[in-house]
Each structure stands twice: as structure tokens, then as C-alpha cells.
Amino acid sequence: MSKIPAEHFVNQIAHNVNNEQLSDAEFRTFIRNTLDIVIFEDTRIPQNEDSREQLKSSLTN
Known part of the structure; x- marks a missing residue:
């Protein structure tokens, strides 16, 4: 995936x-x-899978 x-x-x-x-x-x-396909330049944004999973779980319904 790209x-x-x-x-x-x-x-x-912003559009949605x-x-x-x-x-x-x-x-x-x-x-x-x-989130998994976004390239973040800011080092404060999680770049590893565990941190991204934590962020995604905070967005659960």
C-alpha cells in the first residue's frame, strides 16, 4: 500500500x-x-506500530 x-x-x-x-x-x-499509511515528519507523532495501535485504540467508538 502506498x-x-x-x-x-x-x-x-479538513474536507470530511x-x-x-x-x-x-x-x-x-x-x-x-x-493512520497506518501516513508519513509523519514530526518526531512527536508515533512512527512505530505499537504507538500507532495505541493512538488508533484511543479513537474507538
């Missing part, structure tokens, strides 16, 4: 945050499912 830069991910979030066709749960699922 990786995407964080700025593209943030752009997708007010999308009334997505429920809150669907939006969180979109975020959770996309």
Missing part, C-alpha cells in the same frame, strides 16, 4: 470533518484505517 504525506491526510480530514454523509463513527473509522 504511503501518504501527513499534509495530504490533514487535507482529507463537516461531511454530513459520514457519521462520527464512520469518520473515526476513516481516521483509524488511514
